Amino acid sequence: MGKLDAFRQFNLLKWLREERQSRKLILFIVFVALLLDNMLLTVVVPIIPSYLYSLDVSKDVDLNNTLPQQPTPPAAFDRIVSLYDNTVRLSGYNASARWTDVVTPTSAAAAAATQLPQNASDCPSSTSKLNKENVKVGLLFASKATVQLLTNPFIGPLTNRIGYQLPIFIGFCIMFASTIMFAFSSSYALLFLARSLQGVGSSCSSVAGMGMLASVYTDDEERGHAIGIALGGLAMGVLVGPPFGSVMYEFVGKTAPFLILACLALFDGALQLLILQPTKVEPESQKGTPLLTLMRDPYIVIAAGAICFGNMAIAMLEPTLPIWMMETMCARKWQLGVAFLPASISYLIGTYIFGKLAHKMGRWLCAVIGMVLVGICVIGVPFARSIYGLILPNFGVGFAIGMVDSSMMPIMGYLVDLRHVSVYGSVYAIADVAFCMGFALGPSIGGSIAESIGFPWLMTIIGIVDVLFAPLCLFLRNPPGQEEKIAILMDTNCSMKTRSYSTQGNSYQGEDMDPDYDEYD
Template identity: 85%
Template sequence: MGGLDALRQFNLIKWLREERQSRKLILFIVFVALLLDNMLLTVVVPIIPSYLYNLDESTDTVLKNTTSQQGSPGAFNTIVSLYDNTVRSSSSNGTAAYKDQIVPTTAAPELPQNYSDCPGSSKKLLNENVKVGLLFASKATVQLITNPFIGPLTNRIGYQLPIFAGFCIMFLSTIMFAFSSSYALLFLARSLQGVGSSCSSVAGMGMLASVYTNDEERGHAIGIALGGLAMGVLVGPPFGSVMYEFVGKTAPFLILAFLALFDGALQLFVLQPTKVEPETQKGTPLLTLMKDPYILIAAGAICFGNMAIAMLEPTLPIWMMETMCARKWQLGVAFLPASISYLIGTNIFGTMAHKMGRWLCALIGMVVVGLSVLCVPFAKNIYGLIIPNFGVGFAIGMVDSSMMPIMGYLVDLRHVSVYGSVYAIADVAFCMGFALGPSIGGSIAESIGFPWLMTIIGIVDILFAPLCIFLRNPPGQEEKIAILMDTNCSMKTRSYSTQGTSYQGENMDQEYDEYD
């Protein structure tokens, strides 16, 4: 029995060591990291507009009541103690007529049950566009600032430590969201999420690009990883709206914090983030990559494609409250078609884009995004939003699943094959869409209206689409083109071992002879 137990332990240890090098397990970790990041990103979409509106209304009601009491002749001025629930009153003429009363303390006065569901068109409701837009944009803005530092850092120390640091920061941000009850704390939590998201997304994408070296396999793997992003976007809004409606604001964030702990444990087991990988190859400087026109076109497609949904997130719920008298749960469910179609699009075109041409896939996607957002303002109820939102999500899935792999391909073709910096640029583009979208979109919606906002971003996407033609056959260094052709050919004849980094099959010379 003792020998059998020892053998089982030996086999278990051997299996664990092999699994640590498994490409599929690394892909799963990146999938989960993007899932949690984007669930936290989108779970606030239906919660924050309604929560801040009710918070502002409650504050205004308290101030009005206090003012009316203080303005009455001979009335008692009320001083509320937050510690012992007592009220000390004094007469308005300053005489010592004090008495203590026990009063119930509430965070805000009771409002009618359907008050926030149908506030109607008002200046106060329109003003919420700006506050909500700035809050949503804070995460992407901070992430935008952080990315240029994370990309080169991953080139120097590897991807394991940054992606684990991203988990830790994300967990802290989630806890803050759960227990924050003021605009300032919510703003801080959202900004902190931007740092964690930068670490997770840049390190995760760079890790996949370094593990999946074949262009077709890389596109398929990144498509699966973007499926995690899509799942987060899919589950986040309806999950947040239903939980907020029936349980409260705190519950959805506590559940996300528990899932984040699972992801952290998985990273500790597989990636061993205590180890620092020395830099084996010096990557192309970040500024050099940013001057590459083909990388800029790919980044622009990511930016403007995602800016459409970024503008919808803070403004669509408020427009629905104003024009459709939408209930709380409907504010999140309205994004469900876009989330489902994004998931479908990334999974289909993760592989298909390589066959049909990634440039063509992105071009069609940008046009469809533009046409879809142009149709959004014509909806008269929540059912009228199904087809336009479905088109938006599906088309953005086409763009992302095409442009993310082409970023790695452009580095292989034109620069040094080190991927941290180029995926920092890709994430910067993504963040610019989600930073400029809510902040500019909120102001435009307030000043000229939601329909004009959709018209502007729709036309911008359609006009940008033809630039994707330049990605059809980008020039590269001749020796790098030869290496890529040989790599893509030889990878098709190899079978991977369970470790994912060693290969079984013919030797390299034989593969080159067959290719020639």
């Protein structure tokens, strides 16, 4: 038995050494990391508005219960009221209401407030109180993206120096802590802290994950396909998060969905420990282009702008659509999350299809069509009069954002290859900054606009902005590059195509053939 156990351990170690070089397993780890991040990002969408509204109503109930009770009328006053009733009855009026039958305003408010938490998302009685939730919910949702926005400029250069393995593992640890905080927080301040902490973990996971994929998949077409699959993890998180959160919140409670996500985080962390060896720091192989230099590149700025404004549309929908549904549709709790299901499904479809197709049809064209489609569909959202009317516009929004993300994420790496040094930590920090700006400005500005001028005008404004930005993506059609970089890229593409031809059963004896290439498939 001892020899058998030793043999199994040897085979396991051998398998791990081989799998550490596998691009597919690295892609799977990044997929799971993005899935966890975005499930935690979106699972709170149907929970937080209703939960905070219930907390506020509960505070009002407690306040009303502490008010002094109305004194019992004295007997002399009761006789005066009786005499007044008789006088009024003789004059022909119905004055049968007695002092004891009158319900005071304070008592009526307390009775109504006591009933609200049980049905807080079905036809809330206080529309003004509900509108005030727009700002609170928007600021809480924006806190994650704001912190991530501030963290990204440090994470990008850090990954260039120490590698991608350690930052992505640190991101897992922080994400796990944030998930546990969400599960057991019962106040706005603690929820705000948990959401902000998630921004630090998300910055580590997304920047390091995308940089790792760009460094492993060097061919532009393969890189686009791999990033499209990784964005499928993001799409799956966005897809599963809202309906999962709303159903669990309705039938189990607030704590349960976050504990399940914590178990998923532990699985991802164990996988990273086995495969990526996060304790190993890799020295910097070559010095990357400074972050400020990349931020001054107009083509990178255009690609980042498309990511920002495309995702800002869904970022504005997340905090404001549930409240608008509660106000106009009397939507139940589970419907607040299910309303985002068409957008999530279509985003998953869009990223998968255009991860491959965008390279063939032109990523610039894919981005132009996607931005215009986002604008048109967002403007159509307020015309819905029931949850079924939201299916088509939300489906179009998700599909269009999938087109934009699956085309702009790979083009960021391509622009670095074409115009700068092929080190990807900083450029994907910029891409993540653009993503975070959309999700930071969207909820914070969107909540205020929705409160002041209404939800329909909010959707009209962001739709027009997306349509007006679309023509700028035409500049990405043929971005200029350094001549020597263009020559290197052409040689690399020719070499990769030749290798692909040889794997289909044809022999090739050229000097560009890499005998170790099949090891990574």
